[in-house]
Amino acid sequence: MAKAVRNDPTFEDSRDFVQSLARGLSVLRAFDAEHTRLGLADIASRTKMSRAAARRLVMTLEHLGYVRNAGREYVLSPSVLELGFGYLGSxxxxxxxxxxxxxxxxxxxxxxxxxxxxxxxxxxxxxxxxxxxxxxxxxxxxxxxxxxxxxxxxxxxxxxxxxxxxxxxxxxxxxxxxxxxxxxxxxxxxxxxxxxxxxxxxxxxxxxxxxxxxxxxxxxxxxxxxxxxxxxxxxxxxxxxxxxxxxxxxxxxxxxxxxxxxxxxxxxxxx
Incomplete structure (x- = not known):
């Protein structure tokens, strides 16, 4: 099987592409130095998905400990650093x-x-x-x-x-x-x-x-x-x-x- 490359748009149409995983990661990438606190509407807009889909993903990430609720907004939790430690540790x-x-x-x-x-x-x-x-x-x-x-x-x-x-x-x-x-x-x-x-x-x-x-x-x-x-x-x-x-x-x-x-x-x- 050919190796998938990040910038290969055709892979997203293949049976191997897991859309829910990609969407979940896009929610995490929606946060950055200029956007440390985001509401559901903001997340949906920045990830180009429906508010309902964004809500389900955010709730899942909150359950896993990667984001936390801050009133009407959400912020990344320190647990998200664990995702990078595997790479740094290697x-x-x-x-x-x-x-x-x-x-x-x-x-x-x-x-x-x-x-x-x-x-x-x-x-x-x-x-x-x-x-x-x-x-x-x-x-x-x-x-x-x-x-x-x-x-x-x-x-x-x-x-x-x-x-x-x-x-x-x-x-x-x-x-x-x-x-x-x-x-x-x-x-x-x-x-x-x-x-x-x-x-x-x-x-x-x-x-x-x-x-x-x-x-x-x-x-x-x-x-x-x-x-x-x-x-x-x-x-x-x-x-x-x-x-x-x-x-x-x-x-x-x-x-x-x-x-x-x-x-x-x-x-x-x-x-």
Whole structure:
């Protein structure tokens, strides 16, 4: 059987077309940002059906919990969101975050990435390249040591105290540059500070000339699920500029990712 396409008018004349389903969905689509409350006459007019047919459909949708009565008018109920969660749940986190990170990278004119914590490393799950400022090429699946990466420190700040203690016990920091922090007690203080301020800034610890600013992405329970960052070249005023101009953009992007994801798609990060 040929696959039905949404814009194929001939399908509506076939035996496979369920008119009552199409009409019920048209009632839901009658509501939008400009028409949040509709009476039966309005619904009938916007869906091009009789008032009697509109009434039956509205009563059915009300029984199912998708619309509710508001005096002489009707409004959509929160249950209608369930219709979209199936689609959102089928998407990977990176599918939803990709356009948001692309917008971020474009806005700040730098590269942007997303990573998760796996053991002693962070693993890149999404990367939008910008200006080439690292000597190594990073892509999806690339790993960096968590202790010296801004996203790593953000992800570590999401661990509870016993898990962080265990992580630091197993950590074997090595110096990448003369600026790399390798003392585990100092690393703990840094992670505590990241937890308190809500972001991590790392300057030339992974590679000379490279700075990075990262923020967490939380799940519905408020726990850190992943981290996103922006990488930038070092200059004497890099930290102040990053906090002033890039941090607000990063936070907005993280918030947008949190908002568009159903809670079951954002498991909390683990070591």
């Amino acid at each position: 998407l990977n986190l990176t599918d939803l975050a990709q356009p948001l990170l692309e917008d971020l990278a474009r806005a700040v004119n730098q590269s942007s990435s997303m990573a998760v914590l796996e053991g002693q490393s962070i693993v890149y799950v999404l990367r939008v390249p910008g200006r080439r400022i690292m000597s190594v090429t990073l892509g999806v699946g690339a790993r960096l040591p968590a202790f010296s990466a801004s996203m790593g420190r953000v992800l570590l700040s999401g661990l509870d105290e016993p898990a962080l203690d265990q992580w630091l016990t197993e950590c074997r920091p090595t110096k990448h540059t003369s600026y790399t922090v390798t003392d585990t007690q100092r690393l703990r203080r840094i992670v505590d500070e990241v937890r308190h301020q809500g972001y991590a800034y790392v300057e030339q610890e992974l590679e000379l000339g490279l700075c990075s600013l990262a923020v967490p992405v939380h799940n519905a329970d408020g726990r850190i699920a992943t981290a996103i960052n922006v990488s930038m070249p070092y200059h004497p005023d890099a930290s102040r500029e990053a906090i002033r101009t890039i941090l607000p953009q990063l936070k907005l992007t993280a918030s947008a990712i949190e908002t568009c994801m159903p809670s079951h798609r954002l498991p909390a990060v683990s070591a």
